[in-house]
Amino acid sequence: MKRIICFVMMAAMLLCVGFGTKSNAAAEPGQEPNFELQPVALDPSDPDYNPYAVCREITFTPVDDPSISARELGIMRIQESGGSDFLDCFDDEFLELISTATSVSVAETYYLEQYDELTGEADLVAVSYEEFMNAEPAETEEPIDDELPIIVPGGEEAQGTNAGVIARVDRGHLMVVCKMYQLSGIQSGYCMTTDFRWLAMPAYRGTDLLGITRDSSTAEIPRGFKGYIKYKENKQLYSSIGGRMTVYPVQTVGHSQNLANDDRTSHGYGIRFNVPNNVNPPASMFPNQTFWAREYYNLSGHVQYCGLLKLPSISPQNFNHWVTYLHQKGYQLGLGFSFSVTYPFGASLSVEPRFSPKFTYVPFTVLARYVIK
Secondary structure, eight states, X not given: OHHXXXXXXHHOOOBOOOOOOSSSSOOOXXXXXXXXXXXXXXXXXXXXXXXXXXXXXXXXXXXXXXTSOHXXXXXXXXXXTTOOTTTTTOXXXXXHHHHXXXXXXXXXXXXXXXXXXXXXXXXEEEEOHHXXXXXXXXXXXXXXXXXXXXXXXXXXXXXXXXXXXXXXXXXXXXXXXXXXXXXSSSTTOXXXXXXXXXXXXXXXXXXXXXXXXXXXXEEEOTTOXXXXXXXXXXXXXXXXXXXXXXXXXXXXXXXXXXXXXXXXXXXXXXXXXXXXXOBOOOSOBOTTOEEEEEEEEEEEEEEEEEEXXXXXXXXXXXXXXXXXXXXXXXXXXXXXXXXXXXXXXXXXXXXXXXXXXXXXXXXEEEEEXXXXX
């Protein structure tokens, strides 16, 4: 839980909108832009309305220091907006764009898994920041104190030490954070990022997706998409070599992946990934065997793209983005294991066939108004 609290405090920021400039031509990077991207509140009657979303706007202080590179300034802006797990993944091109940002709108949303005893599945339910912080996993980690037996011929058991082995049953805690940076060097330009993190891993581990879709009034800045995931692994070796059970110290390994865009149409931007499943310690072992137990945690992901309006001379005008996290919670028997995802203009992404496998949806709509000053 300490690990959870540490991350939430670090990441407490993300998703609304803001931008600026002074003529219909783009300002030079670092100058005040002549336009604003103003956040627009979602109507409570909208099915994607989340009353617990935490939004904020941050205006960056201009930096006039030739000793600071564009890359360094881009990192500074990201840190000012709440930081990121993926600073080591961002390339120079993206950081140089972010270095021109004059403001950022940030929104964060929080979700807990709620288990349904009738279906045996867990759905993600939006909660407040306070409820999220106070939530505990369904079952806490408990050391297994019993000795781990070695099965020997004749049915006898030789006992060994099961030192500090952890049995974990999770109740998922998910945070989704969105940011929209206003760029001063491109008329109506912006960069949008969405991050997620499982602060406690979900009960069901399958295939999940994180995606952004946009409306038809926007266009993509080339090469703006990037997608990543990261997670950590605790692995522990069990050995019954020599007729004695030995449990070796835990080794912690970090993993990261650079993922391609799941949408081939360029209407949307998403990543599809497998949620790693734990390998629990064995109940017993035969002589002269070894076994690796594995626990995965701190799964996080990031999607980014940069865009602009197709008709920036029209002012004011509204434009929308839809952020969706899809968490697989099971399979519909008899309908197979394959599925496809569509990224349409003007709507959130969707899965077909809709109930194979089963998903719980986490949607968030980003509304913004473009205004020339």
